[in-house]
Amino acid sequence: MQNRDCSTIFALLSEYLDHDLPPADCEELEQHIRSCEPCVAFVDSLKKSVALGQTYSPSAEPPPLAPEVKQSLKEAYERMLAAREKK
Amino acid sequence: MDESQLARDLLHGSPAAFDRFVDTYNNKIFRYSYTMCRQREDAEEVAQETLLKVFQNLDQLHDPERLKPWIFRIAKNACLMKRRKSVFAPKTELSLDELKPSKDGGDGKSIEIADWSLRPDELAENSELRQALDRAVADLPDIYRAVFLLRDAESLSTEDTAEILDISTDAVKTRLHRARLALRKHLDEHLRTKGVSA
Numbered sequence A: 001m002q003n004r005d006c007s008t009i010f011a012l013l014s015e016y017l018d019h020d021l022p023p024a025d026c027e028e029l030e031q032h033i034r035s036c037e038p039c040v041a042f043v044d045s046l047k048k049s050v051a052l053g054q055t056y057s058p059s060a061e062p063p064p065l066a067p068e069v070k071q072s073l074k075e076a077y078e079r080m081l082a083a084r085e086k087k
Numbered sequence B: 001m002d003e004s005q006l007a008r009d010l011l012h013g014s015p016a017a018f019d020r021f022v023d024t025y026n027n028k029i030f031r032y033s034y035t036m037c038r039q040r041e042d043a044e045e046v047a048q049e050t051l052l053k054v055f056q057n058l059d060q061l062h063d064p065e066r067l068k069p070w071i072f073r074i075a076k077n078a079c080l081m082k083r084r085k086s087v088f089a090p091k092t093e094l095s096l097d098e099l100k101p102s103k104d105g106g107d108g109k110s111i112e113i114a115d116w117s118l119r120p121d122e123l124a125e126n127s128e129l130r131q132a133l134d135r136a137v138a139d140l141p142d143i144y145r146a147v148f149l150l151r152d153a154e155s156l157s158t159e160d161t162a163e164i165l166d167i168s169t170d171a172v173k174t175r176l177h178r179a180r181l182a183l184r185k186h187l188d189e190h191l192r193t194k195g196v197s198a
Helices: A004-017 A023-034 A037-053 A067-086 B003-011 B015-037 B040-060 B064-086 B120-124 B127-139 B142-153 B158-165 B169-194
Strands: none
Touching: A004 A023, A004 A037, A004 B169, A023 A037, A037 B120, A037 B127, A037 B142, A037 B169, A067 B003, A067 B015, A067 B040, B003 B015, B003 B040, B003 B064, B015 B040, B015 B064, B015 B142, B040 B064, B064 B158, B120 B127, B127 B142, B127 B169, B142 B158, B142 B169, B158 B169
């Protein structure tokens, strides 16, 4: 980003992508982007990076719950339901 | 999945809802806490402790719409307890300046940027890029990773994320923006050095 406009845009991009910017700021930002090639490329890369981030899931998988752990969860659940019934 | 319907089914004592809930949230909370704690054993314990607290206190959940943020708040606290016992990570800040792209060449107008011409679905299918994303998320300082996981990976709202993490909505927005810029920068470097093909 080479000038003040680009720097201002840079700080607002997530809010722009999340549709959180007030309409006037949004219009001003889009007007700048239309005439700024580096910003077009940067916004495209950020948009795609955010889309990729939104599919993020760590590759680690939990082991299956041990039967005794699942049983203790079930008992806690049933106790909660019974207590709720009494209220 | 309709989270509020799941909460209502659970409160009505549905055995099918219990199984669905345990399977879904054991997985979700394990992955969240594994990314935050970085220890398998801790992540397993956080997931189990969170599920237990959820079942013990589910009758205190007055609004079924709030199920997901409520659970993540319990998980965040369980995760913090684990990390207090093990890791004392310093609060590293990311500055906007370090996340800006570098200038390219002498014209003063272009920037150094990778070829991002592939469609998002093509990028998402690339296993090397996904591994690069894994590394980039792991490299994020904790305060940014916490916001990224809840806002982008779990699609929670800014308000819910702020409530879960006990920070302001402005802090959520600032940290999310910097987290996204840091991930973009990491991925851009990967694409420039390794490239990617559809």
